[in-house]
Amino acid sequence: MRLDKFLKVSRLIKRRTLAKEVADQGRIEINGTAAKASTVVKEGDEMIIRFGQKRVTVRVDHLKETVKKEAAAEMYTIIKEEKLGESL
Template structure:
């Protein structure tokens, strides 16, 4: 199944177009490799998705074309959630 479709059906990301945009920005990896929206997802794959200052790692448990909202969470298991350290911008001293 395509990555963008899996993210939408599983409701990890609400809309398929948004899933595609996130993939184009390089914010999704499958098993440690940067993924495109058209990348193939298989059961057992680990997806790491960067949402702002957080990285969510999920393992694919099941692939289904259509799923009810109540059953969508069964398609994946959250392995871990990491908060990224906020990097403070360096102040540039403009002495002239």
């Protein structure tokens, strides 16, 4: 499954166009490698997403083409959430 579609279906990012922009800005890494919107996501992959001043590390648990809102969070596990401080 494409990265931008996974982010939308899992509801980590609400819209696919926004997911594409975030990926193309280089703010997502999969298994330590910068990822584009078209990067293929597999179960077991670990991704780091930078949202403004926050960095979230998640593991992909399941891939589904469509999923109900209540079950979307079952597609991934949040491993770590950290706030990014200002560098001096």
